[in-house]
Amino acid sequence: MTSHAWYDEQHRLTPDELQTASFPLTRWPRHGYEEEPVRAFLAQVQAELVRLINERASLWQEVQRLRRRILGTTNGNDDVLFGKDDAHIHAVRILSSAQRTADRYVADAQAYSGRLTEEARTRRDEIMGQAQQHADMLLDEARTRARAAAVAAMDKEGLPPQTDQERRAVHAELAYLRTFSEVYRQHLKIYTEDVLRTIEDWESKERAAARDIPVPRDVPVSGQNPPGIR
Amino acid sequence: MDIARLKSSFAKVAMHGDEVPLHFYSDLFLKHPETRDMFPVSMQAQRAHLVAALVSIVSSVDDLDGLTAFARDLGRDHRKFGTLAEHYVAVGDSLLATFAYFCGEAWDAALEADWKAAYELTASIMVAAAREDEKHQPAYWTGTVVGRERKAFDVAVLTVQPEPRLDYLPGQSVAIESPARPRLWRYYSMANAPRTDGSVEFHIRLIDGGAVSMALTSHAAGGTDLRIGPPVGSLRLDPASGREILMVAWSTGLAPLKAMIEQLAGFPRPPAVHLFFGARAADGLYDLPGLEKFAAGHRWLTVIPVVSGERSADRTRTLTDSVMRSGTWSTHDAYIAGPTEMVQDASARLAAAGMPAAQIHVEDFGWSEQ
Numbered sequence: 001m002t003s004h005a006w007y008d009e010q011h012r013l014t015p016d017e018l019q020t021a022s023f024p025l026t027r028w029p030r031h032g033y034e035e036e037p038v039r040a041f042l043a044q045v046q047a048e049l050v051r052l053i054n055e056r057a058s059l060w061q062e063v064q065r066l067r068r069r070i071l072g073t074t075n076g077n078d079d080v081l082f083g084k085d086d087a088h089i090h091a092v093r094i095l096s097s098a099q100r101t102a103d104r105y106v107a108d109a110q111a112y113s114g115r116l117t118e119e120a121r122t123r124r125d126e127i128m129g130q131a132q133q134h135a136d137m138l139l140d141e142a143r144t145r146a147r148a149a150a151v152a153a154m155d156k157e158g159l160p161p162q163t164d165q166e167r168r169a170v171h172a173e174l175a176y177l178r179t180f181s182e183v184y185r186q187h188l189k190i191y192t193e194d195v196l197r198t199i200e201d202w203e204s205k206e207r208a209a210a211r212d213i214p215v216p217r218d219v220p221v222s223g224q225n226p227p228g229i230r
Numbered sequence: 231m232d233i234a235r236l237k238s239s240f241a242k243v244a245m246h247g248d249e250v251p252l253h254f255y256s257d258l259f260l261k262h263p264e265t266r267d268m269f270p271v272s273m274q275a276q277r278a279h280l281v282a283a284l285v286s287i288v289s290s291v292d293d294l295d296g297l298t299a300f301a302r303d304l305g306r307d308h309r310k311f312g313t314l315a316e317h318y319v320a321v322g323d324s325l326l327a328t329f330a331y332f333c334g335e336a337w338d339a340a341l342e343a344d345w346k347a348a349y350e351l352t353a354s355i356m357v358a359a360a361r362e363d364e365k366h367q368p369a370y371w372t373g374t375v376v377g378r379e380r381k382a383f384d385v386a387v388l389t390v391q392p393e394p395r396l397d398y399l400p401g402q403s404v405a406i407e408s409p410a411r412p413r414l415w416r417y418y419s420m421a422n423a424p425r426t427d428g429s430v431e432f433h434i435r436l437i438d439g440g441a442v443s444m445a446l447t448s449h450a451a452g453g454t455d456l457r458i459g460p461p462v463g464s465l466r467l468d469p470a471s472g473r474e475i476l477m478v479a480w481s482t483g484l485a486p487l488k489a490m491i492e493q494l495a496g497f498p499r500p501p502a503v504h505l506f507f508g509a510r511a512a513d514g515l516y517d518l519p520g521l522e523k524f525a526a527g528h529r530w531l532t533v534i535p536v537v538s539g540e541r542s543a544d545r546t547r548t549l550t551d552s553v554m555r556s557g558t559w560s561t562h563d564a565y566i567a568g569p570t571e572m573v574q575d576a577s578a579r580l581a582a583a584g585m586p587a588a589q590i591h592v593e594d595f596g597w598s599e600q
Contacts, residue, residue, distance in 0.1 A: 088257075088260070089331070091256075091260055092253055092256040092257050092260060093256075095256035095259060095260060096252045096253060096256045099252065099255065099256065099273055100252070102271055102272060102273075103272045103273060103274045106271055106272035106274075107272065107274065110439045110441065111439060112439075113438075113439045113441075113444065114438040114439025114440075115438075115439075117436065117438040117439060117444075118438050121383070121384070121438075124383060206448070207448070
């Protein structure tokens with residue numbers, strides 16, 4: 001069937017014409033309509049019906065085409081849709097894709113927050129490691145000095161300090177060591193306090209950031225989750 | 231009911247994967263917009279839960295006892311979400327619409343009737359269980375945060391005052407929802423034996439990117455009202471066994487075991503308890519000073535701290551290695567709590583060393599330490 005309009009637009013059959021159609025009667029003895037006008041009228045009715053059927057088919061094709069354009073042709077389930085509540089299915093799809101977008105945003109936010117925590121953890125480990133190294137270094141140095149002092153004292157053992165000068169030298173050495181340990185203790189204290197201050201500073205910044213920035217309301221975590229449909 | 235046909239049609243529908251729950255929730259929210267507010271913003275985890283529940287129900291649809299047990303728990307569990315009887319009707323409608331959509335031409339009146347019958351059976355068990363549960367306990371408790379102490383870089387101890395009083399057995403856990411993260415519930419174990427003042431401690435481990443743990447460790451200040459679901463979980467002491475006890479905890483897996491230790495302290499003659507407590511680094515053994523002090527006053531308790539070191543690829547293995555090296559445990563009761571791989575590794579190795587399965591009690595905390 002073609003959908004081309006082969007008929008003449010001027011001569012459309014109307015229900016009214018059918019209502020009022022009249023045919024000349026045949027002569028006696030057979031009482032009836034003249035055959036020719038009746039055939040001509042039937043031909044017109046047939047043409048009108050063909051035209052209507054064609055028109056209906058082409059409109060149906062157009063509806064199908066538009067439907068496919070709206071729903072997208074990628075999904076193989078389309079043939080299932082036709083004849084069902086298409087508008088609702090269409091809405092379901094729009095909502096589903098919006099949900100997917102929301103899920104992605106939340107997942108991104110979760111990944112970002114995960115990265116931040118991980119970075120904070122790494123930096124904390126670095127600082128702790130540095131502090132530990134620094135402390136180890138100070139201790140090593142102090143130990144080396146102390147050992148040297150002990151060795152020096154042993155060297156002198158066989159020869160007790162006799163002169164005032166030697167006694168003064170030992171006192172000086174002792175005083176030096178005391179000062180030395182005092183200084184190193186001070187160094188260590190300042191350094192440790194500095195590290196603690198940095199950590200506190202971070203923590204307060206973290207708290208302030210957590211207060212100020214509106215965090216996404218939901219992020220799924222690993223952890224036990226309630227089962228079920230809800 | 232043609233059960234074989236029901237199962238085969240479900241298998242065909244399930245082949246569409248995540249599309250199925252996605253379609254179901256969109257259909258439900260379109261027809262009943264008021265239900266959207268009962269769910270979190272991200273529905274990713276929720277969709278997985280729905281599919282898991284459907285798989286359980288469909289696979290046990292011809293085993294009435296199994297189905298009843300599952301649906302009863304599910305029905306009780308849904309009370310804290312504010313689920314009402316009319317929601318079950320709405321869910322049923324959308325579920326059938328979803329199956330019809332994915333079954334396509336295979337969907338007919340007989341199949342629809344079977345699905346309807348299966349759903350109505352499940353829903354009626356859930357509703358009945360929820361109604362029964364209503365007589366015994368509230369849908370949820372309000373837990374006011376009365377204390378928060380940061381014990382380590384990533385562990386905080388929350389003290390919460392539940393209203394009304396929360397009765398539970400040491401070893402059990404509850405789902406918690408923070409007002410900062412509505413509709414997201416996470417399970418935490420009570421970390422103390424029931425007290426006269428009713429207060430409860432939770433050990434919260436900060437999980438990288440974890441919304442609820444972050445809300446609880448950082449934002450839950452004093453006075454915050456949390457929602458607490460009913461106590462659940464099968465981990466609990468077997469006081470009649472008379473056997474000595476081996477406990478293995480990794481990080482905050484300590485919580486339920488600590489509650490059980492406190493419970494044992496109330497026994498006239500507590501059995502000997504060996505507690506292996508593992509973490510990545512020394513500061514991860516967040517509760518060690520408290521435990522050691524407790525052990526000094528209770529000679530039946532021995533605490534063995536184990537640190538794996540940051541570098542180790544298979545961290546929790548260090549803990550189980552240390553347990554297996556330290557003795558023969560087959561005549562003990564074992565209580566194990568922590569990340570999935572540790573719980574599995576420890577129970578498998580204890581079983582292999584001759585410990586009967588009935589003596590191994592575990593709580594899988596769900597996260598991974600790797």
